[in-house]
Amino acid sequence: MGSLNTLSEIEAAEAELREFLADRVSSAAAVREHHSHGEDTHPPGMPDLVCFPRSTEEVSRIVEISARYHLAVVPFGAGTSLEGHVAALRGGISIDMRQMNRILRVSPADMDAMVEAGTTRKQLQKALENTGLTFFVDPGADATLGGMAATRASGTTAVRYGTMRENVLGLTVVLADGRIVHTGTRARKSSAGYDLTRLFVGSEGTLGVITEVTVRLHAQPEAVAAAICAFPTIEDAVNTVIEIIQLGVGVARIEFLDDRQVGAVNRYSHLDLAVKPTLLLEFHAISQASVDEAARMAEGLAAEHNSLGFQWQSTLAERERLWQARHDVYYATRALRPGSRVLTTDVCVPISRLAECIVATRTDLDTMSFPAVMVGHVGDGNFHVQCLLGEDQLTEADAFAERLVERAQSMGGTCTGEHGVGSGKKKYLAAEHGEGLEVMRMLKRTLDPENRMNPGKVLD
Amino acid sequence: MGSLNTLSEIEAAEAELREFLADRVSSAAAVREHHSHGEDTHPPGMPDLVCFPRSTEEVSRIVEISARYHLAVVPFGAGTSLEGHVAALRGGISIDMRQMNRILRVSPADMDAMVEAGTTRKQLQKALENTGLTFFVDPGADATLGGMAATRASGTTAVRYGTMRENVLGLTVVLADGRIVHTGTRARKSSAGYDLTRLFVGSEGTLGVITEVTVRLHAQPEAVAAAICAFPTIEDAVNTVIEIIQLGVGVARIEFLDDRQVGAVNRYSHLDLAVKPTLLLEFHAISQASVDEAARMAEGLAAEHNSLGFQWQSTLAERERLWQARHDVYYATRALRPGSRVLTTDVCVPISRLAECIVATRTDLDTMSFPAVMVGHVGDGNFHVQCLLGEDQLTEADAFAERLVERAQSMGGTCTGEHGVGSGKKKYLAAEHGEGLEVMRMLKRTLDPENRMNPGKVLD
Numbered sequence: 001m002g003s004l005n006t007l008s009e010i011e012a013a014e015a016e017l018r019e020f021l022a023d024r025v026s027s028a029a030a031v032r033e034h035h036s037h038g039e040d041t042h043p044p045g046m047p048d049l050v051c052f053p054r055s056t057e058e059v060s061r062i063v064e065i066s067a068r069y070h071l072a073v074v075p076f077g078a079g080t081s082l083e084g085h086v087a088a089l090r091g092g093i094s095i096d097m098r099q100m101n102r103i104l105r106v107s108p109a110d111m112d113a114m115v116e117a118g119t120t121r122k123q124l125q126k127a128l129e130n131t132g133l134t135f136f137v138d139p140g141a142d143a144t145l146g147g148m149a150a151t152r153a154s155g156t157t158a159v160r161y162g163t164m165r166e167n168v169l170g171l172t173v174v175l176a177d178g179r180i181v182h183t184g185t186r187a188r189k190s191s192a193g194y195d196l197t198r199l200f201v202g203s204e205g206t207l208g209v210i211t212e213v214t215v216r217l218h219a220q221p222e223a224v225a226a227a228i229c230a231f232p233t234i235e236d237a238v239n240t241v242i243e244i245i246q247l248g249v250g251v252a253r254i255e256f257l258d259d260r261q262v263g264a265v266n267r268y269s270h271l272d273l274a275v276k277p278t279l280l281l282e283f284h285a286i287s288q289a290s291v292d293e294a295a296r297m298a299e300g301l302a303a304e305h306n307s308l309g310f311q312w313q314s315t316l317a318e319r320e321r322l323w324q325a326r327h328d329v330y331y332a333t334r335a336l337r338p339g340s341r342v343l344t345t346d347v348c349v350p351i352s353r354l355a356e357c358i359v360a361t362r363t364d365l366d367t368m369s370f371p372a373v374m375v376g377h378v379g380d381g382n383f384h385v386q387c388l389l390g391e392d393q394l395t396e397a398d399a400f401a402e403r404l405v406e407r408a409q410s411m412g413g414t415c416t417g418e419h420g421v422g423s424g425k426k427k428y429l430a431a432e433h434g435e436g437l438e439v440m441r442m443l444k445r446t447l448d449p450e451n452r453m454n455p456g457k458v459l460d
Numbered sequence: 461m462g463s464l465n466t467l468s469e470i471e472a473a474e475a476e477l478r479e480f481l482a483d484r485v486s487s488a489a490a491v492r493e494h495h496s497h498g499e500d501t502h503p504p505g506m507p508d509l510v511c512f513p514r515s516t517e518e519v520s521r522i523v524e525i526s527a528r529y530h531l532a533v534v535p536f537g538a539g540t541s542l543e544g545h546v547a548a549l550r551g552g553i554s555i556d557m558r559q560m561n562r563i564l565r566v567s568p569a570d571m572d573a574m575v576e577a578g579t580t581r582k583q584l585q586k587a588l589e590n591t592g593l594t595f596f597v598d599p600g601a602d603a604t605l606g607g608m609a610a611t612r613a614s615g616t617t618a619v620r621y622g623t624m625r626e627n628v629l630g631l632t633v634v635l636a637d638g639r640i641v642h643t644g645t646r647a648r649k650s651s652a653g654y655d656l657t658r659l660f661v662g663s664e665g666t667l668g669v670i671t672e673v674t675v676r677l678h679a680q681p682e683a684v685a686a687a688i689c690a691f692p693t694i695e696d697a698v699n700t701v702i703e704i705i706q707l708g709v710g711v712a713r714i715e716f717l718d719d720r721q722v723g724a725v726n727r728y729s730h731l732d733l734a735v736k737p738t739l740l741l742e743f744h745a746i747s748q749a750s751v752d753e754a755a756r757m758a759e760g761l762a763a764e765h766n767s768l769g770f771q772w773q774s775t776l777a778e779r780e781r782l783w784q785a786r787h788d789v790y791y792a793t794r795a796l797r798p799g800s801r802v803l804t805t806d807v808c809v810p811i812s813r814l815a816e817c818i819v820a821t822r823t824d825l826d827t828m829s830f831p832a833v834m835v836g837h838v839g840d841g842n843f844h845v846q847c848l849l850g851e852d853q854l855t856e857a858d859a860f861a862e863r864l865v866e867r868a869q870s871m872g873g874t875c876t877g878e879h880g881v882g883s884g885k886k887k888y889l890a891a892e893h894g895e896g897l898e899v900m901r902m903l904k905r906t907l908d909p910e911n912r913m914n915p916g917k918v919l920d
Contacts, residue, residue, distance in 0.1 A: 107810070107812060108706065109702050109706075109810075109811060109812035110810045110811055110812050112810075132706065133706070151651055152649075152651040152655075153651070162626070165649070165655065165658075166622075166626055175899070179895055180895065181894075181895045181896045182893075182894060182896065183893075183896055185869075185872060185873055185874045185892060186809075186810040186871075186872030186873065187810060187840075187842075187868075187872070187873040187877065188808065188841050188842075189612075189618060189623050189625070189840050189878065190612075190808060190874035190876065190877060191611055191612040191613070191876045191878050191879060191880040191881065192874045192875050192880075192881055192885065192888070192892055192893075193662070193881060193889055193892075193893060193896075193900050193918060193919075194663055194667075194900045194903060194918075195625065195655075195658045195661065196896050196899060196900070198625075198655045198658030199654060199658070199659055199903075201655065202651055202653070202654065202655055203654055219706055219707060219708030220708075221708065222707075222708070242569050245679075246568065246569075246571065246679055247679060247682075247746065248678065248679030248681065248682070248744075248746055249746050250746075284708075285750070286707065286708055286709050286710075286753065286754060286757065289749065289750075289753065290749075290750045290753060290754075293747055293749065293750060297746065348647035348648065348649055349647055350569075350570045350646040350647060350648075351569060351570055351648070352569035352570050380647075380648045380649050381647055381648050382648075382649065408647075409645075412646030412647070413645055413646065413647040414647040414649075414650035414651075414652045415652050416651045416652050417647060417649050417650060417651065418651050419651060420652075421651065421652055425652065429652060429653055432645060432652055432653075433642075433643075433652075433653060433656075434641075435639055435640065435641045436642065436643055436656050437653070439635070439641055440653050440656070442906050443903065443906065445906075446902050446903065446905075447899070458653060458654075459653075
C-alpha cells in the first residue's frame with residue numbers, strides 16, 4: 001500500500017502546515033524513510049509528510065488539516081515498535097512527538113506526574129531524581145510515554161507495579177477531527193462515567209493522538225534485594241514463581257530466561273551463569289529486614305522446587321549489572337548470529353499454563369532451522385521469543401509465531417502481552433475476541449469514521 | 461417519567477418471556493415496587509416487568525425480546541445503589557440478577573475467580589475459604605459483583621488492592637441487541653486491542669448487562685495489624701496519610717472519621733473513642749515482624765503530626781470490632797436521628813487538596829440545619845458525607861451536595877469516587893469531562909442507539 005492521496009492534496013496540506021510549523025514539517029525522503037518503520041520485520045510504509053509539533057494545539061491543527069485533505073495520521077514516538085505500529089501504510093502525516101517532551105507537573109503529595117507524550121521513560125526518571133518517587137513501567141527500550149500508553153506497554157516490574165493500564169491516570173487526546181479531549185481527573189479514582197482513559201490506552205493511535213500523559217508514581221523502595229537462581233527444569237522455575245506470588249511477598253521483578261538465553265547473556269555481558277532455566281528476582285521493601293525476609297521466603301520456595309541455589313546480588317553495582325544484562329538480552333541475542341534479522345514476538349497465558357506453554361514452544365523451536373531464545377516476565381505469564389533469521393527464514397519463523405499465538409490462545413491467553421497488535425497481529429484478534437472484535441470495530445467507526453487514524457493497525 | 465410502552469407491548473413481551481422463564485417473570489405490583497429504587501433519595505421508577513434469569517443465555521433472550529418491543533432494560537443486583545441506578549425511570553424490564561449467583565471457577569494458581577454477576581461479595585468470600593486467597597474490594601454493602609463492576613465500586617482496601625477497575629479481569633456482557641460479548645482473556649495482561657473490560661466497568665448498565673465477572677484475587681496477608689489514632693486537626697490526620705503512602709509502607713486500609721462520625725460510632729457500637737478527627741489503619745504483611753515494622757513507621761509519622769497516640773488492636777476480635785464499627789457507620793449515623801432520611805454522597809480529590817476540601821466542607825455543613833458526618837477512604841482522597849434529613853430539608857441538602865461537588869471538581873477532583881453517577885450526578889459530568897462527555901455520548905449511541913439500556917442514567 002502507498003499514499004492514498006494525490007500530490008496536490010499533499011502539497012496543499014504541506015503549505016498549510018508550514019504556516020505554523022515552518023521547518024518543523026518535512027517531505028524529505030530521508031526523514032520520511034526514518035518514519036516508515038519501527039524495530040520489526042513488518043512491512044514499512046513511507047509517510048508523505050512528517051511533522052514535529054511542540055504543543056497539543058499544534059497537534060490539533062495538524063489533525064484538523066489532515067481531516068480536510070483526507071490524509072492518514074500516524075503518531076511516531078521513539079520508533080521502538082515491534083509490531084509495525086509506526087509504518088505509514090497509507091501514507092499521510094507522521095506526527096513525530098519527540099519535541100513534545102516537557103515535564104508539565106510532578107506532584108509528590110499526589111504521587112503523580114504529567115508529561116508531554118514525547119517524553120521518554122528515562123527523561124521522566126531523571127525529573128524524579130531526589131523526589132523519593134519513581135515511575136516503574138519499563139518496557140526495556142527508552143520509549144516515549146505516549147507510545148507506551150498507546151501500546152499498553154509494561155515490562156519487568158508489572159508483576160508488582162502494574163502495566164500502563166494501571167499507571168496512566170489521565171490523557172490528553174486529539175481526536176480524528178482535531179478536537180482535544182482530556183480524560184480522567186486528578187483524583188486517584190472515580191466512578192463518574194465511562195473510562196475514556198482506558199479506552200485510549202492500548203488503542204495504538206487508531207482512535208486519536210495522545211499528546212499528554214498523567215502517570216502514577218510509586219515510592220522508591222527503601223531496600224532492594226536481587227538474586228539469580230537456576231533450576232533443572234522450566235516447570236520447577238515456573239512453579240516457584242506461582243508460589244512466590246501466591247505468598248504475597250514483595251517481588252518486584254521475576255524474570256525467566258531459558259537456557260539458550262542464559263548462554264547468550266553470558267557471552268554478551270561477560271557473565272558466568274549456569275546454562276539452565278533461570279529466574280532473576282528482585283524484592284522491594286521498606287527496610288533491609290523486610291526485604292531480607294521476603295527474599296529468604298522466596299529462596300525457601302525455590303529450594304522446594306529443586307533450585308540450584310540463590311546467588312545474591314548484594315551491592316547496587318551487582319544488581320545494576322544483573323538488570324543491565326536483562327535489558328541487554330535483545331542485543332545479546334543478536335550477537336548470537338551477527339547480521340541476522342530478529343523476529344521478536346510475545347504472548348501471555350494464565351500462569352497455571354505457563355510451564356506447559358514454554359515447554360511446548362521450546363519443543364517447537366527445536367525443530368526450526370534458526371536459533372531462538374526465550375525470556376519472560378513470568379510473574380504475569382508473559383514471555384518473548386526472539387528468532388535469529390538468516391536469508392529466507394522469515395516464512396518459517398512467521399509460521400512458528402502463528403503456532404505460538406494459537407497455542408497461547410488455546411490456553412486462554414492473549415496474542416500479545418505487551419508489544420501490541422500493530423499491523424503484525426491483526427489476524428489473531430478474531431480468534432481472541434470473537435463478537436468483541438465487532439464491538440471494537442463499532443468504536444473505531446464511531447471515533448474515526450474515515451479510518452484515517454493510524455490505518456492498517458489493530459483492526460483493519 | 462413512567463413506562464414508554466403500551467400495555468399491549470408489555471403484555472406481548474411478558475407472554476414471550478413466560479415461555480422460557482415461567483414464574484421467573486413478574487408483573488406483580490409488590491415485586492415491581494421492590495425493583496423501583498435502591499437505598500437513596502432519588503426518584504424511584506417502577507419497571508413494567510421483573511425477570512429473574514438463571515443464565516447468560518436467558519439474559520440474552522430477555523434483552524432480545526426487550527429490543528423487539530422497545531422496552532427499557534434495567535439490571536438489578538442487591539439494590540444497594542446510592543445514586544438511583546436501579547430505578548426503572550422509563551419502565552421496561554428490571555432484570556434481577558440474584559439467581560445468577562454461581563461460582564463458576566476459582567483458580568488458586570492464577571489467583572482469579574469467575575462468578576455469575578448476581579454473586580455477592582460475601583458469597584465469593586465464602587467460596588474462597590481455605591484457598592489462602594481473598595477478594596479485597598469491599599464497598600461496605602454486600603453488593604453483587606455485577607453491580608460492583610457496573611459502578612466501578614471500591615471501598616476501604618482500594619488504597620492497597622485497587623478498585624473494580626483494577627480487580628476485574630474480564631466480563632460477559634449482553635449488548636442491547638442481545639449479542640453476548642466476552643471481554644478480556646485469562647492472561648493477566650494483554651495489549652491485544654481496545655480495553656472492552658474497562659469500557660463496561662463503570663458503565664452502570666447503560667452499554668449492556670453484565671452477566672459474568674472474572675476477578676483478581678489476592679493472597680490473604682500472613683500478618684495483620686490495626687490501630688486507631690486521633691488527631692487534634694483534620695490537617696494533621698491527612699498529612700499523616702500522605703506521608704504513610706509516600707513511604708510505601710503496606711497500609712491496606714486508612715480510613716478517616718470526623719469528630720461527629722466518631723461520636724456516632726461511639727454511641728452505636730459502644731466504643732469509647734476520643735471525639736476527634738480519627739484514622740483507622742490496617743497493615744498487611746507477610747510476617748508479624750514486617751507488619752510490626754510498617755505499623756511502627758506509621759506510628760512515628762503520626763506522632764510527628766501531633767497524633768494523640770496509636771491504640772493498637774492486637775487481637776482478631778479487636779480488629780473485627782474496629783472494622784465492624786467502620787462498616788456500621790451508615791447505621792450508626794442513622795441512629796443519630798431515628799426516622800430521618802439519609803442523603804449519602806461521595807467525592808474524591810487529589811490527596812494534596814484533601815484536608816482543604818474536608819475543612820471547607822465541614823465549615824459549610826456547620827451552617828446547615830441538619831446534622832451530618834464525614835467518613836472517608838482518605839488514602840485515595842475519597843470521602844463521604846451523610847446528611848440526616850427531617851421533613852423539608854432535602855432541598856437544603858441537595859444544594860449543599862452541589863456545592864460539595866463543585867468544590868471537589870474545582871480542586872481537580874471528581875463528582876463521585878465510588879458511588880457512581882446513576883440519575884443523581886448526571887448534571888455534574890459536563891463540568892468534569894468537557895468534550896469527553898460528547899465522546900461518552902458517541903459511545904453510548906453506538907452501542908445502544910435506541911437508548912434502552914438503563915435509560916436516564918449517567919448520560920441523558
